[in-house]
Amino acid sequence: MNCKMRLTLVLSMLAIFTLTRAQEALPVLNLTLDKAIELALSDNPTMKVAEQEIELKKIAKKEAWQSMLPSASIDGTISYDIKVAEIKTSMGSFKMGMDDSNTWNGGLNVSLPLYAPAIYRSITMGQKDIELAVEKSRGSKMELINQVKKAYYQLMLAQDSYDVLMESYKLTERNYNVVKAKYEQGKVSEYDKISAEVQHRSVWPNVVSSKNAVNLAKLQLKVLMGVTADVDLATNDKLANYEGQMQIDATSASQISLDGNSTLKQIDMNGELLNQQRKMLYTNFHPTLALVGSYQYLSRSNTNWEFYNYNWSNSSSISLSLSIPLFKASNFTKLKSNKIQQWQLAENRLNTERQLRMQAQGQLDNMVSSAEQLETNKKSVELAKKEVSISEKRYEVGKGTILELNSSQVSLTNVQLTYHNSIYNYLVAKSEFETIIGKE
Helix, strand or coil: CCHHHHHHHHHHHHHHHHHHHHHHHCCEEECCHHHHHHHHHHHCHHHHHHHHHHHHHHHHHHHHHHCCCCEEEEEEEEEEECCCCEEEECCEEEECCCCCEEEEEEEEEEEEEEECHHHHHHHHHHHHHHHHHHHHHHHHHHHHHHHHHHHHHHHHHHHHHHHHHHHHHHHHHHHHHHHHHHHHCCCCCHHHHHHHHHHHHHHHHHHHHHHHHHHHHHHHHHHHHCCCCCCEEECCCCHHHHHHHCCCCCCCHHHCCCCCCHHHHHHHHHHHHHHHHHHHHHHHHCCEEEEEEEEEEEEEEECCCCHHHCCCEEEEEEEEEEECCCCCHHHHHHHHHHHHHHHHHHHHHHHHHHHHHHHHHHHHHHHHHHHHHHHHHHHHHHHHHHHHHHHHHHHHCCCCCHHHHHHHHHHHHHHHHHHHHHHHHHHHHHHHHHHHHCCC
16 A cells, blocks of 8 residues: 555545544434424524514504604794795785895694594504414414424434334345355355345445435424524434324314414404405595694894894694595595405405315325224234244245245335334324314
8 A cells, every 4th residue: 555545544534533523522402392393483583583573563553553642843944035026016016025035934833633534443453463463473383383293203204214224234134144154154055145135235225315314304303493503403202102193083074173274364364454444445535633733933034144133923823624535536446446355355265265174184084094004004014024034934944035035024124114104194194184273
């Protein structure tokens, strides 16, 4: 081995050692399903955004309520008259001030709405907006819980599949060693040795793929929980622990209650908002009444800029301002648009409810199917294990063939994977069903 090859080997070993130490140094977060959901609800950005949306709606309602309070402003103007206006009558002409002079004017204006229907309706709409934001937050929460559950179940499925394939790999390795020893003793043919070796090697790519699936499932769960990549996840939970939850429920679609469904609730709340909006549009035909007060401080026709020597005069007034709308064409078209929007929303709700019932029934059917398959799959696993044991003994005494042995091992792996998949499918269908009906 030359120096270059030795250097390459040393560097490779150092890289592997560094990577292994880095992986070992990662802090491990031990998870249960409840803990995963708790972390997701506290750290997921989606939930934080939903909470801030509620705060925004509360602020908007406060702004609408503040419109009922009096408003005050201080105004000031400075003008320079180059040539003032002149009024000419039969009695002569009169100038409205002096040419080449300046005017200073300052005032305080206060306005208080006494009767403003649009403001009252906006306050009511603000409350409806808050309720809609709360319901959206609830819908986001349930959907996040659903996503976390499915990701957690996916992690368990990936881990269980990896364990099954690793067990299969060790089994084929043990059988290969047995067949190899017999071949070296001349008790079996080379065909048996090659067949056992092929069987052993063919399992390893599946083991590698399942390991990658575990890492991918962990990454998906980290994203949902808002956990950084420098933390490793670990769980001792297994799909077999959830067998007791697999209850068969033959509920029909007509018996499914969608009263808790967040999507339908949001549609209903949007309908209430459109109804409030229609009432607000009607306020465009109502009069408004306001109390207005003003105080003015004025100095006119000043020929210099020494404002502290000016002659100032003040005035004040208080008045009632009444506005009665007579005709505005856009008010009628806005009402028509609102009516169309309400009709569209009603049709959309009907279609959404039909789709949700169909989805709920589909998930129920998946739950029933998976529960019915469970007992068969459990029995198949027991029989497959027995078949492997018998085939091994038959091969050891020379009554069985290598094909029987390989076939029994493949069958055992397949039925074990099917068993875990049936539990996983049930849990996913149950999570989807609970999200559809709005169960918290």
